[in-house]
Amino acid sequence: MTRRPTPPPADRGHPGRRGKHSHDPQPRRSAADVLAEHHRSERGDKRPARRDDEISTRAGARVSRQNAPRRAASPTPTPTPLPQRERRGQTSPSDQMRASPAHHNERTASSDIDRNRTPLDNRGSRNSRRKVAPKAPTAERHRKPHGAEPLRRRAERASNPSRQFFHAGTPRRRLIALFVTTVMVFGLILARVGMLQTADAGSYQSAGTNQRTREATLSASRGVIFDRNGDELALSVPATTIYVNPKYVLDPVGTAAALASALGLSPEKQQSLAAAMQDKTKSFVYVARQVDTTIADSVMALELNGVDSYTEDSRVVPGGDLAKSVIGRTDIDSIGTAGLEMQFNAILTGTDGERVSEIDTKGNVIPGSGTVSRSAVPGQDLVLTIDRSIQFSLEQALLKQVSSLPAKGGTGIVMEAGTGNILAMASVERDDEGVYRVTSANKGMTECNEPGSVAKVITAAGALNEGAVTPNDYFNVPWFRIFDENTKWQHVIRDAEPHPDWTLNMEGILVHSSNIGTMLLSDKIGPEKQWDYMTSFGFGIKSALDFPGETSGIFSDWHKWEGTEKLTPSYGYGVCVPAIQLVSAVNVIANGGVYVAPRLVGATIGTDGVAVDTEPSASHVAITPTTAAEMNRMLQAVVCDGTAKGAQVDGITIAGKTGTAVKLNDKGLYPSEGEERQYHSSFVGFFPAEAPAVTTLISIDEPPAGTQDRFGGTAAAPVFKDIVPSIMHQQGVQPPTTTGGCPEK
Amino acid sequence: MGIVVASCIVLFALLLGAVAFQTTLAQNQLALDKTERDVRDARERYDVLRRQRAQLRSPNRLAVEATALGMVPADTGQLIVLDPNAVAIVLAAASDLPDNVSDNPSSLETFGQVKAVTGDAP
Numbered sequence: 001m002t003r004r005p006t007p008p009p010a011d012r013g014h015p016g017r018r019g020k021h022s023h024d025p026q027p028r029r030s031a032a033d034v035l036a037e038h039h040r041s042e043r044g045d046k047r048p049a050r051r052d053d054e055i056s057t058r059a060g061a062r063v064s065r066q067n068a069p070r071r072a073a074s075p076t077p078t079p080t081p082l083p084q085r086e087r088r089g090q091t092s093p094s095d096q097m098r099a100s101p102a103h104h105n106e107r108t109a110s111s112d113i114d115r116n117r118t119p120l121d122n123r124g125s126r127n128s129r130r131k132v133a134p135k136a137p138t139a140e141r142h143r144k145p146h147g148a149e150p151l152r153r154r155a156e157r158a159s160n161p162s163r164q165f166f167h168a169g170t171p172r173r174r175l176i177a178l179f180v181t182t183v184m185v186f187g188l189i190l191a192r193v194g195m196l197q198t199a200d201a202g203s204y205q206s207a208g209t210n211q212r213t214r215e216a217t218l219s220a221s222r223g224v225i226f227d228r229n230g231d232e233l234a235l236s237v238p239a240t241t242i243y244v245n246p247k248y249v250l251d252p253v254g255t256a257a258a259l260a261s262a263l264g265l266s267p268e269k270q271q272s273l274a275a276a277m278q279d280k281t282k283s284f285v286y287v288a289r290q291v292d293t294t295i296a297d298s299v300m301a302l303e304l305n306g307v308d309s310y311t312e313d314s315r316v317v318p319g320g321d322l323a324k325s326v327i328g329r330t331d332i333d334s335i336g337t338a339g340l341e342m343q344f345n346a347i348l349t350g351t352d353g354e355r356v357s358e359i360d361t362k363g364n365v366i367p368g369s370g371t372v373s374r375s376a377v378p379g380q381d382l383v384l385t386i387d388r389s390i391q392f393s394l395e396q397a398l399l400k401q402v403s404s405l406p407a408k409g410g411t412g413i414v415m416e417a418g419t420g421n422i423l424a425m426a427s428v429e430r431d432d433e434g435v436y437r438v439t440s441a442n443k444g445m446t447e448c449n450e451p452g453s454v455a456k457v458i459t460a461a462g463a464l465n466e467g468a469v470t471p472n473d474y475f476n477v478p479w480f481r482i483f484d485e486n487t488k489w490q491h492v493i494r495d496a497e498p499h500p501d502w503t504l505n506m507e508g509i510l511v512h513s514s515n516i517g518t519m520l521l522s523d524k525i526g527p528e529k530q531w532d533y534m535t536s537f538g539f540g541i542k543s544a545l546d547f548p549g550e551t552s553g554i555f556s557d558w559h560k561w562e563g564t565e566k567l568t569p570s571y572g573y574g575v576c577v578p579a580i581q582l583v584s585a586v587n588v589i590a591n592g593g594v595y596v597a598p599r600l601v602g603a604t605i606g607t608d609g610v611a612v613d614t615e616p617s618a619s620h621v622a623i624t625p626t627t628a629a630e631m632n633r634m635l636q637a638v639v640c641d642g643t644a645k646g647a648q649v650d651g652i653t654i655a656g657k658t659g660t661a662v663k664l665n666d667k668g669l670y671p672s673e674g675e676e677r678q679y680h681s682s683f684v685g686f687f688p689a690e691a692p693a694v695t696t697l698i699s700i701d702e703p704p705a706g707t708q709d710r711f712g713g714t715a716a717a718p719v720f721k722d723i724v725p726s727i728m729h730q731q732g733v734q735p736p737t738t739t740g741g742c743p744e745k
Numbered sequence: 746m747g748i749v750v751a752s753c754i755v756l757f758a759l760l761l762g763a764v765a766f767q768t769t770l771a772q773n774q775l776a777l778d779k780t781e782r783d784v785r786d787a788r789e790r791y792d793v794l795r796r797q798r799a800q801l802r803s804p805n806r807l808a809v810e811a812t813a814l815g816m817v818p819a820d821t822g823q824l825i826v827l828d829p830n831a832v833a834i835v836l837a838a839a840s841d842l843p844d845n846v847s848d849n850p851s852s853l854e855t856f857g858q859v860k861a862v863t864g865d866a867p
Contacts, residue, residue, distance in 0.1 A: 221792075230853035232799040238789045318799035370778065378860070383853065392804035396818075609861030611853060651824035725822040735824060 220350025240296030248306035452661030455572030462533035489563025511642035531558035646717035656685020658712030
């Protein structure tokens with residue numbers, strides 16, 4: 001160790017100036033140098049003091065470290081003119097070195113110097129470079145004449161070809177080579193930097209970003225489903241999901257027991273949870289998803305090791321089973337799997353956003369560093385045409401009737417006459433345990449049945465609209481008739497009950513719901529027109545609702561009709577239609593002859609919070625208004641005088657038509673004589689008949705076959721009667737006259 | 746010497762200003778985060794309250810409550826003519842005025858106003 005010598009008093013005030021500008025020709029010696037020299041002189045050592053900046057070469061000579069690297073890097077000695085000082089009899093330290101005996105070994109010694117250096121040596125070398133000035137020439141360095149030995153060595157090398165191998169060449173070439181090499185290296189570096197900044201920038205940039213940031217998904221909230229009055233039918237609310245990391249669980253059995261107690265888990269779930277927590281290879285196990293926040297808070301308050309939670313949206317249906325066959329459902333990840341939730345999943349589901357936060361070295365988010373890089377866009381909301389109160393009334397009325405009959409099930413659809421808006425749509429059925437429930441399947445759209453006598457409305461309207469029949473035309477109507485007699489298509493068609501031959505006009509045919517009379521009407525227009533009108537009334541065509549699982553029914557082209565197939569569709573057999581098609585068909589009469597497609601979604605609410613109405617339902621003219629008005633009058637007679645008396649409501653004029661269809665047996669055939677029959681009974685009507693506002697379908701599946709309750713007028717019409725007051729109240733329907741209802745007779 | 750001192754003072758002032766600026770930024774960011782949390786919490790509470798409101802207004806619940814009070818569905822109905830003034834008085838007393846009469850926004854309008862403001866608050 002050497003200590004920095006204290007500068008003389010005259011220099012203390014300007015150390016920097018001295019070091020930079022002044023040049024002391026006398027080498028400065030440290031106190032350690034002086035002491036070391038004094039010590040050597042006391043020992044009788046005549047060798048010059050070894051300085052920190054001197055090192056021993058392999059030949060035992062001393063080489064100044066200050067000069068050694070410079071010499072090693074210098075080009076091959078070439079005859080150069082002697083410095084001016086030498087000519088004047090002076091020598092510089094470098095000249096002395098060049099003239100020293102050890103100079104010939106200098107090049108090889110330099111490598112040894114580097115190898116023999118220790119870190120301490122290097123440090124001393126640096127210090128000595130700063131402190132030690134060139135020393136005055138010593139006697140030893142004057143022992144040999146300057147330049148003599150290098151000349152001799154050059155002569156030796158010239159005479160010895162083997163040593164020319166080590167000739168370093170000309171400095172110009174080496175400089176050029178060094179320059180080219182340097183340029184190439186820097187060029188490569190520059191090219192690589194360019195690549196990193198352009199082509200490969202993305203990956204490195206993302207890698208760098210990933211090291212210091214963390215992205216979190218901002219879940220977009222799923223849209224709400226409203227009824228027509230703004231009451232929520234389905235919405236998403238925050239819930240808490242509890243999970244466990246088995247790696248941090250110290251007592252799996254005890255933890256599972258505590259969680260089961262707090263969350264009310266079943267013993268099986270508790271056992272499986274304990275087993276899952278014992279598997280330390282897993283780091284994530286669900287305990288309970290989307291539990292109530294208060295319950296989750298109580299669980300988290302237990303502070304169980306490894307148990308944690310996070311918040312996610314849970315889909316909630318506040319009305320319970322209300323309209324569930326229409327709304328459908330979502331899975332636990334809020335993806336629609338049935339009903340409108342499935343059909344409109346794309347617009348109900350928003351677009352997730354992203355939040356970027358900076359993290360510390362431990363991976364913890366730095367507070368205040370989070371920024372929303374991409375905002376979440378909430379899903380659109382649906383405003384249905386459904387009226388929650390009417391829906392409830394319909395469901396309750398169906399449940400009451402189906403359970404009291406009892407029947408297998410029932411379906412109801414309430415439609416706004418002018419717009420086609422569905423106000424309610426429900427199905428109920430008896431489950432395997434004999435309990436009647438609202439179904440999750442929308443059977444009014446996914447199942448089809450033979451409409452039975454309700455289809456006679458279309459046949460009569462078609463015949464009337466074509467002018468083939470007038471209301472005053474009368475027909476002789478027997479109770480049965482044989483068609484295509486003596487052919488392979490021979491078939492006997494009967495009315496529901498035996499009766500003597502009737503003389504009936506069109507109204508009479510409808511009032512008595514005569515199959516034979518309706519076929520006589522159909523005969524007037526032929527199968528092609530029959531098919532045209534039924535198609536125009538919406539049969540066989542999937543509705544505009546495009547509801548998931550919706551059926552178009554079975555209604556083959558009239559060209560394919562054979563035998564009785566040319567006749568049976570006129571009174572509702574040989575054709576299978578879903579309830580939505582049937583109610584839409586009868587609504588043509590209520591709507592003045594204009595078919596209007598059913599509509600279930602009235603508006604959507606976007607991100608701006610503004611409700612935008614959906615397109616009005618498509619419509620077309622099916623029959624003339626005159627025909628519709630005439631049919632309206634006849635259907636009022638059906639309710640007042642015919643098979644639909646059970647649909648009468650005091651003070652309200654009702655128009656409608658009943659239908660009682662015999663169902664096919666398990667073999668797909670109609671039951672033979674004596675075989676037990678099953679029925680599908682229905683009533684479709686509208687009110688007030690003077691100015692129709694609402695059309696409603698009620699169908700009862702498999703009412704008691706052996707009773708009078710099997711008919712549409714007795715099984716279905718009473719349900720219609722039950723819900724009319726609720727519909728009128730909710731819709732604000734005012735009877736156009738104070739003398740509504742059926743005239744007293 | 747004076748220049749050095751002045752430079753030091755200026756440098757110190759600049760550093761101090763930078764620290765103060767960064768501190769203000771951090772404070773504002775924290776305040777912003779808190780506001781965002783408040784908005785999110787308020788929105789979640791809004792959703793929860795809407796669910797509760799929907800459940801309370803649910804026909805199912807009303808039917809159960811009515812049955813518990815001894816009410817039964819009507820077997821028959823009768824249409825009578827009411828004085829429109831009497832109807833208006835009753836509606837006003839029940840705060841159930843029609844939308845075209847009431848100044849209060851409908852529930853759908855209220856929802857739309859909230860959604861337009863909060864959207865999907867982070």
